[in-house]
Amino acid sequence: MVNNSGVNVWIIEDDIQLNKVIARSLMKSGFHCQSFFSGQALLEHIDHLDENNTPEAFMLLDFLLEDMNAIELLRELKSRKQVYPFVIMTAYGDEKTAVELMKMGAVDYVVKEKHFINQIVNVIQRAYEKNEIQKKLELSRIELQDNARKLEMLNKKINLQKLALENEKSKTDKLLQSILPKPIAKELLEKGYSKPRHYNSVSILFADVIGFSDLAKISPPIELVTRLDSYFYLFDEIIEQHGMEKIKTIGDCYMCAGGIPEINENNAIITVLTGLKIQDTIRKQKEEQITDTPGFSLRLGIHTGEVVAGVVGKNKFAYDIWGDAVNIAARIVEAGEDGKVNISEKTFELVKDYFICTERGDIITKRNYPIKMYFVERLKPEFSAEASGKSPNGALMKILNIKQDIRYY
Numbered sequence: 001m002v003n004n005s006g007v008n009v010w011i012i013e014d015d016i017q018l019n020k021v022i023a024r025s026l027m028k029s030g031f032h033c034q035s036f037f038s039g040q041a042l043l044e045h046i047d048h049l050d051e052n053n054t055p056e057a058f059m060l061l062d063f064l065l066e067d068m069n070a071i072e073l074l075r076e077l078k079s080r081k082q083v084y085p086f087v088i089m090t091a092y093g094d095e096k097t098a099v100e101l102m103k104m105g106a107v108d109y110v111v112k113e114k115h116f117i118n119q120i121v122n123v124i125q126r127a128y129e130k131n132e133i134q135k136k137l138e139l140s141r142i143e144l145q146d147n148a149r150k151l152e153m154l155n156k157k158i159n160l161q162k163l164a165l166e167n168e169k170s171k172t173d174k175l176l177q178s179i180l181p182k183p184i185a186k187e188l189l190e191k192g193y194s195k196p197r198h199y200n201s202v203s204i205l206f207a208d209v210i211g212f213s214d215l216a217k218i219s220p221p222i223e224l225v226t227r228l229d230s231y232f233y234l235f236d237e238i239i240e241q242h243g244m245e246k247i248k249t250i251g252d253c254y255m256c257a258g259g260i261p262e263i264n265e266n267n268a269i270i271t272v273l274t275g276l277k278i279q280d281t282i283r284k285q286k287e288e289q290i291t292d293t294p295g296f297s298l299r300l301g302i303h304t305g306e307v308v309a310g311v312v313g314k315n316k317f318a319y320d321i322w323g324d325a326v327n328i329a330a331r332i333v334e335a336g337e338d339g340k341v342n343i344s345e346k347t348f349e350l351v352k353d354y355f356i357c358t359e360r361g362d363i364i365t366k367r368n369y370p371i372k373m374y375f376v377e378r379l380k381p382e383f384s385a386e387a388s389g390k391s392p393n394g395a396l397m398k399i400l401n402i403k404q405d406i407r408y409y
Helices: 016-028 039-047 070-079 095-103 117-179 182-191 212-218 221-241 267-288 324-334 345-351 394-400
Strands: 008-012 032-036 058-062 086-091 108-112 197-209 245-250 253-258 298-312 318-322 341-344 355-364 370-379
Touching: 008 016, 008 039, 016 032, 016 117, 032 039, 039 070, 058 070, 058 117, 070 095, 086 095, 086 117, 095 108, 108 117, 117 182, 197 267, 197 324, 212 221, 221 245, 221 253, 221 267, 245 318, 253 267, 267 298, 267 341, 267 345, 267 370, 267 394, 298 324, 298 345, 324 341, 324 370, 341 345, 345 355, 345 370
Parallel strands: 008 032, 008 058, 058 086, 086 108, 298 341
Antiparallel strands: 197 253, 197 298, 245 253, 298 318, 341 370, 355 370
């Protein structure tokens, strides 16, 4: 049972003698009692209380007072936002009124019948305990609501952080995919590493600007680099359309390859078509040029052979290829001529059924053995879409799985 010590009970009963009897009975059980003989007396008492230090009190309220009834008093208290827990006292046979007051918030009620004084202590005791439980439940409810709000705010914060992380991850993924082949970028993102791979047949294309050093002497550096970037941008579009992979640019030299990272048995044919397209793009740029600035001239060389491809670098990733085939391709481009597609014998053997080529002699490699070279003149008529023999027909493009929307010449 709850200790009654310190519990304030306000007795609002206009029968002075009955009020005092009730007070004595409650005080014997440890309650602190204060008697009021009218509703107005209670209101005046409350008005004089310190707003910042209002004591907790429990009201034992008679329903019918001389100046007002309990309903009127309770409404007045409610209008003043002064609400106290209360037990209602009603006359015998007036239980219906007590029930109505229970709906207005009464904790309990007691009927003024014979010997009801003996019940007062138990009724007040139960009502007080019930009210304390309700207060604790209300505090728990408020605490739960507060925790729910905090949890909701925390979830929102977590979701925002998650969204921010997802956005950053998306940016990282896109950045990685812009500098690495998509399959390699995916492997790197999923595993944290990408193993080097050996390829038996890859076609390496080098495109080298002729006389770039001489152009640099007569052209403003920013203008020259801007022009070079615009050309390389066009090359990027061309190799993407042909399904090739850009490897890197080295100064004024552009390097790409066919058959990596995904193996393509037709990579030599596709790479030669890419070379023809690049040279034709340069030719058109010269024809359409309206300034006096000399246009770029391009040597282009292709060789097909074995390579190892993989990702290098820790903080700055780069996809690169290694092997003798790369060195030979670099030698082939050095021996090229303006506007021509120069290919090695190895590449020639793979594309000779589709292109008309002209043999042009040997080149000596760094290992001191000769390699035959060929200029690619045009496509054979049966694979050409027009008379010049530089545009593949639909049948060949379908065989090679080249995008149909590429504009050829």
